[in-house]
Amino acid sequence: MNAENTLKANRKCANILRDYLQEKQQDDDFEKFDCVRLNETLCHFYVDLRKGDGERYKASSLESIRHGINRYLKAPPHSKTFDIVKDSPFNDSNANFKAVLAESKRFGLGDVEHFPVINEVDRETLYTSMYLSSTTPTGLANKVQFDIRLYFAEEELKICTAKDELTKNHRESDKELVSGVMPESPGSVYCPVASYENYIRRLHPSNDRLWQKPLDSFSTEADVWYCNMPLGEKKLSTFMSELSKKCKLSIVYTNHSIRATGATVLSQNMYGSAQIMAVTGHKSVQSLTTYQRVDTNEKIKMGKTISDNLVQRAVIASNHTCNRSKSDDSGSFMEQIQDIDIGDIPYHQQVVVRKLSHLSC
Known part of the structure; x- marks a missing residue:
């Protein structure tokens, strides 16, 4: 899955360059360029590179785009033997890149952004709001998605486990050892397992996607609360930021903030790094530290x-x-x-x- 994600990210970076060439009405088949032409193209690309809204990219994003294009060209089916980051034929474009990187830092875009942990007051506001109420299709879907992201530390919701997988006893022979557990809270209106089971029962039977669009009008007694239509990728990617605005939280959080919150809560309750990594899926303690915060x-x-x-x-x-x-x-x-x-x-x-x-x- 990680390799598939990397390939997807590489294609996305390559498409940024392709879109740039198309906008400039130039040949966008850059995979066939020789080193000289590609170097010249990158010289202009790095300098002109902007987001869709015209804003500058952060330094970290610029680095990601350059390395993504490099990996894209070196991977099959293109399998280029040159390296646009290290090889001397690309000295000019890399000099431009360094200048652009320095300029972005002067604009205050060089700092690493750590995703804020959702504080206790905002967490209480979330769980007691109508937007996480299990009595409505939208509220129920929001609560289940938030719970899954929190308990399973899911950065992106690409794989969703079935009901029996959520509640089964994991054995030593199980392949999926890196995973959280979402326990029951019997008698609580906030029980994550009860919410999940209720949500599964209400999904549209003709659609096998876990995240479905809520019905605009519904009956509490109805078996189905959702449309035969899956939620789009954009809707999922902006889940927490939109929820922050609707619930009027102290700041606008991101999906990463949910993951950071889970790791931080575990750390504050004296769980060790190895235990937390078994839930979050982090490969090293160093990468885990970006999700563990010390509050005021x-x-x-x-x-x-x-x-x-x-x-x-x-x-x-x-x-x-x-x-x-x-x-x-x-x-x-x-x-x-x-x-x-x-x-x-x-x-x-x-x-x-x-x-x-x-x-x-």
């Missing part, structure tokens, strides 16, 4: 821990210094007493000095 309250607690530790040590050090000072003063005083010539002081004070001298011995 945790940072305050961490700051207090540091402060308390410093204060505690400072108090101990201060007490130690004070006690040592008292001890030093006492010792010095006793030494002074012992050095006194008893005959140099009045008789009525000699008794006190003798007692103090005796205590110091």
